[in-house]
Amino acid sequence: MEHEIPISLLQNGLNKLLLHISISWSTKKSLRLARHSVHMCSESNIVHNVLVLGTTALFCCTVLSAQTVDTTLLRQHIRFLASDELKGRGASTPEEQRAAEYIAEQFRLLRLAPKGQNGTYLQRFPLVKRNDSVLDSTRTAINVLGFLDNKAQQTIILGAHYDHLGLGYDGGSLDPAPQGKIHNGADDNASGVAGMLELARHYATNTVQEPYNMLFIGFSAEELGLLGSKYFCEHPTIPLESVHCMINLDMIGRLNEKKELLVGGTGTSPVFEPLIESLAQSVGVGNLVVAKDSSGVGPSDHTSFYLKKIPILFFFTGVHSDYHKPSDDEEKINIQGEATVLQLVATLIDSIQRLPKLPFQQTRTRQQATHSYRVSLGIVPSYSYTGKGLRIDAVTQGRPAAKAGMQEGDIIINIDGKEITDIQAYMQVLSKLQPSQTIRVRVLRDTEPIDLIVMLQ
Numbered sequence: 001m002e003h004e005i006p007i008s009l010l011q012n013g014l015n016k017l018l019l020h021i022s023i024s025w026s027t028k029k030s031l032r033l034a035r036h037s038v039h040m041c042s043e044s045n046i047v048h049n050v051l052v053l054g055t056t057a058l059f060c061c062t063v064l065s066a067q068t069v070d071t072t073l074l075r076q077h078i079r080f081l082a083s084d085e086l087k088g089r090g091a092s093t094p095e096e097q098r099a100a101e102y103i104a105e106q107f108r109l110l111r112l113a114p115k116g117q118n119g120t121y122l123q124r125f126p127l128v129k130r131n132d133s134v135l136d137s138t139r140t141a142i143n144v145l146g147f148l149d150n151k152a153q154q155t156i157i158l159g160a161h162y163d164h165l166g167l168g169y170d171g172g173s174l175d176p177a178p179q180g181k182i183h184n185g186a187d188d189n190a191s192g193v194a195g196m197l198e199l200a201r202h203y204a205t206n207t208v209q210e211p212y213n214m215l216f217i218g219f220s221a222e223e224l225g226l227l228g229s230k231y232f233c234e235h236p237t238i239p240l241e242s243v244h245c246m247i248n249l250d251m252i253g254r255l256n257e258k259k260e261l262l263v264g265g266t267g268t269s270p271v272f273e274p275l276i277e278s279l280a281q282s283v284g285v286g287n288l289v290v291a292k293d294s295s296g297v298g299p300s301d302h303t304s305f306y307l308k309k310i311p312i313l314f315f316f317t318g319v320h321s322d323y324h325k326p327s328d329d330e331e332k333i334n335i336q337g338e339a340t341v342l343q344l345v346a347t348l349i350d351s352i353q354r355l356p357k358l359p360f361q362q363t364r365t366r367q368q369a370t371h372s373y374r375v376s377l378g379i380v381p382s383y384s385y386t387g388k389g390l391r392i393d394a395v396t397q398g399r400p401a402a403k404a405g406m407q408e409g410d411i412i413i414n415i416d417g418k419e420i421t422d423i424q425a426y427m428q429v430l431s432k433l434q435p436s437q438t439i440r441v442r443v444l445r446d447t448e449p450i451d452l453i454v455m456l457q
């Protein structure tokens with residue numbers, strides 16, 4: 001998740017998740033023959049094969065489990081990508097490269113076709129300077145692309161950015177002194193990458209030859225301004241006209257107790273709203289509380305595709321108090337929750353596969369994108385909250401909201417006499433405020449209204 005838009009290995013053996021199928025296969029077709037016996041195996045509960053890799057490690061892998069998503073594999077991907085060893089996967093670092101190689105190795109094991117440069121899975125691109133940053137165009141970052149070739153005319157893209165804030169030197173951190181601290185980025189966005197890899201495994205190894213191809217992409221430099229997805233859209237390795245839709249997974253690892261999921265981009269094709277509505281209500285996707293946002297523009301890579309007039313969907317379980325902090329760690333991931341979200345995504349992909357090429361639809365742009373702000377309170381609003389007001393998911397220490405005593409979980413309902421019904425109303429009011437102004441903010445804390453005096457900076 002990019003911070004600024006909304007408002008703001010494979011250790012040679014270790015972590016290698018080998019998809020082991022005892023009968024050798026090279027294409028999906030030949031796999032079908034193999035599948036029958038594997039399926040028989042799984043029915044007799046022999047679904048785990050223990051493999052010895054090199055001399056160092058033992059691995060336990062589920063083979064073609066009946067479930068779309070294997071939570072053990074999901075967690076292992078997140079654990080590796082969010083480990084201290086990868087130092088927060090800052091774009092253009094050796095650890096970003098290791099993460100890229102890890103993803104490419106997964107694609108290789110799944111027999112996906114490389115869709116990067118020169119017959120590889122990798123697409124290198126320069127980090128283009130942004131006026132507010134210190135980026136150097138001599139630095140390069142890497143997108144990773146694996147293609148499931150179903151011999152179809154059209155392709156569905158499933159993407160997730162794998163870079164994060166590294167050691168906090170390139171901005172974007174909400175830690176008051178971020179430099180030198182590892183920003184592990186387990187939710188942001190090892191969770192999305194792990195989900196993308198698990199869905200890649202599902203579609204590459206299931207018994208069906210789908211009517212669409214699928215392109216799986218791990219984007220880099222998302223945190224620096226959606227740079228990897230922008231580069232891909234300017235230098236696509238498949239014709240963009242052949243893209244049915246793009247699905248983006250960014251921060252899907254913190255499904256809360258209320259099971260609130262935000263699905264963005266629902267207005268980018270007329271079929272999405274009714275489809276999501278019916279799927280969310282259907283039994284079997286874990287009774288998710290789905291909030292829809294129609295906008296095609298948002299704080300992550302799907303924006304780049306929307307701007308190329310491609311229908312997009314964006315899945316997101318919401319901001320939390322560890323967002324963009326060194327404490328976004330693997331043990332805080334709700335793996336079962338993520339599996340539920342991925343089940344919904346897979347069900348949705350299956351439905352979309354039955355439809356002809358999706359018509360694109362222009363959407364309203366989020367109002368905040370058109371406002372300019374002279375002030376900010378130092379809060380992270382909830383994008384998945386569907387009630388009245390604006391729920392605060394995180395408060396940044398040392399900023400006006402924190403100094404005034406605002407807390408995570410507070411719901412802003414009024415600023416200086418103006419009712420705050422939702423995030424749009426909040427953005428509107430915020431855009432009219434001046435630095436050094438003092439404002440009265442009414443919040444609900446456990447249903448109790450509290451007035452706070454906030455001195456803006």
Ligand SMILES: [Zn+2]
Pocket residue numbers: 001002003188223324
């Ligand atoms: Zn982020």
